[in-house]
Amino acid sequence: MPISPSAALLPCAELHLHIEGTLEPELIFELADRNGIDLPYADLEELRARYQFTDLQSFLDLYYSNMEVLRTGADFAAMTRAYLRRAAAAGVRHVEMMVDPQAHLLRGVPLEECINGVAGVLATSLEEFGISTVLIAAFLRDRPIAEAEDVLRQLLAMDAPIAAIGLDSAEVGNPPEGFVELYRMASAAGLKCVAHAGEEGPAHYVEQALDLLKADRIDHGIRALDDPALVARLVRDRVPLTVCPLSNVRLRAVDTLADHPLPQMLALGLNVSVNSDDPAYFDGYVDDNFAALQRTFGFSPDQLAELAVNSVESSFASGERRAELLELIRAWRAAQGVS
Numbered sequence: 001m002p003i004s005p006s007a008a009l010l011p012c013a014e015l016h017l018h019i020e021g022t023l024e025p026e027l028i029f030e031l032a033d034r035n036g037i038d039l040p041y042a043d044l045e046e047l048r049a050r051y052q053f054t055d056l057q058s059f060l061d062l063y064y065s066n067m068e069v070l071r072t073g074a075d076f077a078a079m080t081r082a083y084l085r086r087a088a089a090a091g092v093r094h095v096e097m098m099v100d101p102q103a104h105l106l107r108g109v110p111l112e113e114c115i116n117g118v119a120g121v122l123a124t125s126l127e128e129f130g131i132s133t134v135l136i137a138a139f140l141r142d143r144p145i146a147e148a149e150d151v152l153r154q155l156l157a158m159d160a161p162i163a164a165i166g167l168d169s170a171e172v173g174n175p176p177e178g179f180v181e182l183y184r185m186a187s188a189a190g191l192k193c194v195a196h197a198g199e200e201g202p203a204h205y206v207e208q209a210l211d212l213l214k215a216d217r218i219d220h221g222i223r224a225l226d227d228p229a230l231v232a233r234l235v236r237d238r239v240p241l242t243v244c245p246l247s248n249v250r251l252r253a254v255d256t257l258a259d260h261p262l263p264q265m266l267a268l269g270l271n272v273s274v275n276s277d278d279p280a281y282f283d284g285y286v287d288d289n290f291a292a293l294q295r296t297f298g299f300s301p302d303q304l305a306e307l308a309v310n311s312v313e314s315s316f317a318s319g320e321r322r323a324e325l326l327e328l329i330r331a332w333r334a335a336q337g338v339s
């Protein structure tokens with residue numbers, strides 16, 4: 001039975017979101033204008049025409065290029081505020097947001113501008129948008145390992161308000177095993193650990209992220225399905241996999257949404273949640289992802305609620321906040337006529 005339009009506002013947590021991936025074309029032009037930057041596109045249409053990706057790398061090239069417009073703390077704040085406003089309208093009530101500090105430092109943007117610009121907005125997000133937040137510093141796996149370790153040291157020295165570290169950017173050929181010391185440092189500093197693994201890379205990258213990096217959560221993880229023994233382990237240990245359906249389609253990890261393994265992952269008992277990854281680039285915030293899944297697979301309200309419950313239970317939110325969010329999901333289920 002189709003869900004009602006109000007069901008689009010399923011309360012959930014978003015656990016896999018790159019704040020730089022929320023930079024909408026309009027804001028790119030606005031920030032370029034503010035900072036006196038000449039963009040290599042004449043207008044919005046020309047920029048939008050570049051959003052046809054063939055794989056992860058083709059997206060990353062545009063993603064890094066567009067970051068050029070982020071120069072000051074105010075720019076980072078404007079981007080963060082725009083995402084939170086849109087996320088609130090999507091039903092997101094808690095977000096664990098990744099930022100790529102290295103990508104900005106490399107362009108000469110001081111860490112303080114980037115971190116404080118984002119964190120300043122997150123500090124009042126619950127009051128302003130009804131969204132509780134966690135900030136994750138993600139490191140670029142296709143850059144030198146020593147560089148990541150140096151940036152983590154700088155973040156710790158400035159007492160940056162981060163709760164976790166992550167690992168992102170070009171996956172294939174950059175396995176988790178190189179980052180053991182980075183994750184050991186983070187863990188020793190009391191930070192949680194997440195890592196992208198098994199998006200384009202093989203199933204054993206997921207195993208490495210768990211065994212070597214001691215990751216609390218795997219971002220993507222869809223390639224884990226290639227290894228039944230690994231699937232059994234992920235099910236047994238309830239390892240959270242932050243799946244991003246529309247991202248996987250746009251970056252050609254799957255051909256079409258109908259080919260996406262999410263229904264299979266749910267049926268196997270994997271702990272999966274639905275996330276938007278880089279929504280400005282993939283035509284889809286969390287509500288768009290849920291709506292597309294509902295349209296393609298006819299997910300029942302019960303299945304949608306299960307995905308939302310997984311997102312909350314896999315978050316780093318406090319026990320009290322998680323209980324609040326689970327109560328919101330229960331109320332949503334009741335409103336759908338699900339017992």
Ligand SMILES: [Zn+2]
Binds near residue numbers: 016018277
């Ligand atoms: Zn991602």
